[in-house]
Amino acid sequence: MIQHLVDGILTGSIISLGAIGLTLIMHMLRFANFSYAELLGIGAYSALVFDRLLAALIPFMHEKIGPLSLTWTLSVSVVLAMVVTGASAVVLDKLVFKRIRENAGPLSMVFASFGVALILRNIITLAFGHRAQLYSPDIAFAIVVSFDPLLLIKPDQVFVLGAALVLMLMLHVVLTRTTFGYSHRAVAENPDLAQVSGVRLSRMVVSVWVLGGGLSAAAGVFYGLTNQISPHLGHNFVLPVFAATIVGGIGSVYGAVLGGFIVGIASGLSLMILPSGYTPAMPFLIIIAVMLLRPHGLFGEELHR
Amino acid sequence: MKNNLTSIAALAALAVTAHAGTAAADCTLPVGVVYPTSVDWGKPIAETTLWVADMINEAGGVDGCRVNAILRDTQVDPRVGVDAARALVDLDRVQLLIGAVASGVTIPILTSVAAPSGVMQISCCSSTTRLTEIAAEGGANGLFFRTFATSNVQALVAAMKAQEAGYETITILYKNDDWGQDLGSLAAAAFAGAGIEVKAQIAINDDQPSYRAEVTQALATRPEALYLALYPKEGIAVVREWISLGGTTEFIGTNSLKSDEFREAVGMQHLGNFIGTDSSTPRTGSATAFVDAYTAHFNAPPSGPGLPNAFDAAAISLLAYHAAGRDATGAQIAAKVPMVTDPAGEPIDGDVAGFARAMELLSAGQPVSYQGGTGAVTFDQYGDVSAPAVFWNFGADGAITEIQYITLEEVAAFGASIE
Structure with a gap:
């Protein structure tokens, strides 16, 4: 019980990070972006490339930090990967979504996002192959926190939870304490009114892609650190991330954080009552339950168009 | 057009005659x-x-x-x-x-x-x-x-190996598809027949973000050995998680894990006790x-x-x-x-x-x-055949190595002994 709960919180922190980016993008651009989760893959793979590069250039930094399997090179790579992924999100918007946004409706955007997801996933497969990649081939052993009830936690997971919380806190400060944050929220609420008040819409769109891309890159690397990286990484997260976003309510950052933890914990706990073959249905069940009780999500407001 | 048709007809006729001439x-x-x-x-x-x-x-x-x-x-x-x-x-x-x-x-x-x-x-x-x-x-x-041969051959020899190794308890992790469900339940029956207690049978779904919960569940049963009817893709994630949580490295795996990718990602230091099964052609x-x-x-x-x-x-x-x-x-x-x-x-x-x-x-x-x-070849009443089997492991240099050949008769005798 306690182990499932703790595992759920740890998985939930990664889902939350992904869901924050998605909820921001969905709120501002008003379409369900199914290619968003592929950004996790881009993040994870670009960190892998940077990690290998840095390890070759400055070998003494390729040392593990304390009990973590995270190396100094990888921690630098995370930041670089966040930048690269944010930039690729902006490029994707310029190449595909911006053009469609100007000429067609939201439904075309949704279909385009499916296409973009397929293309991204296959580019990753072409470049890196199907096989699973690892940041560190060594297996990081879990630490026994308590024997009865048995509770095992990996240092990496604690680090991931902490790092995710720090990132969320930073985002919170940016959104609530800076002019940028106010402009951002204004555009999401009402783009026309925000423009009248002197907010540059195009700049806000770029910034939300950078934010979303950066957060999802972090989520991708954190996932790769505690599990493994494969071209299907993004695809595997589509459902949990969407579930978290919908549960939390589209547009609500705090809802997305909570939604991520709810989905993570529920998937972990569901094993106690359901056979493991049925656990993938859990995110769907949560979506249905929330939609029935609160159609706009836990923290969501009705979108005014 | 008409000319074409005529020539095609002529060719066809020629072909038929030629055919009749040369056929056995x-x-x-x-x-x-x-x-x-x-x-x-x-x-x-x-x-x-x-x-x-x-x-x-x-x-x-x-x-x-x-x-x-x-x-x-x-x-x-x-x-x-x-x-x-x-x-x-x-x-x-x-x-x-x-x-x-x-x-x-x-x-x-x-x-x-x-x-x-x-x-x-x-x-x-x-x-x-x-x-x-x-x-x-x-x-x-x-x-x-x-x-x-049906998957039963692999299930039987897995039980044979487990009995030989003296395991008393085992937990089964199987891929949640037709093949894995089939092999999982066959193996469970074979282990039970061989007097080994099957602690749990846990389905592993494709493409999940995390297998932590499934692995934790398996770990809670504290088995002496783990039976893996998995493909390398999810096998890597599951086995790494299992080892990191301190699970036993006594593994019995199916032929699907005959994979260099699996060996490299898990690491030879954890696969020393891994025994694989496969059906074989007779010698x-x-x-x-x-x-x-x-x-x-x-x-x-x-x-x-x-x-x-x-x-x-x-x-x-x-x-x-x-x-x-x-x-x-x-x-x-x-x-x-x-x-x-x-x-x-x-x-x-x-x-x-x-x-x-x-x-x-x-x-x-x-x-x-x-x-x-x-x-x-001999068929049973259901049109099935049996087959000999082999055990394999990841050898000292990591190469997939056959360690033992089990004849058709030995497989059949073991199958009869546990029924």
């Missing part, structure tokens, strides 16, 4: 072959089958008739496979269908085409026990055979003869999956067709299969001379014991 006999028998020729591993299987048909023709043909093997692609797609089989039965009027490879294609062809139409079907490569169940329920009307003269003959014919050794099995499926079914006669129905051909695989019969080889001798004996009403690429 004055009649042809259509035989349906449904294999996935559009995938790289399916093509050699189809080519092997056509090669057998050529040899049978060279040896005099089925009951004096030239075999016309009509090959149709299944694309490993149940819908395409059923359409192909349907066309072969309805349009080409075949009484014998050879195919398919994947269980998911073989089953619908059997239940919706072969069995209802009374056509005999023989598959080279389908391993699911679902086919045994269909036969046991009477759904196959005794028309179905396969030359590929007999006829199996070696098949490899030599195949190499001579195709200028390459038979390296793909199911090639000796495909060879034997074609040879046995065509010899049975011969014994049943050119006008036989599917049921009549099926009834003659035991005559071709009679252990008491004269042993015959899988080559042109062997086929000619077999046809001679069969025509005289005498049984033969066909010795093919998979040895002396």
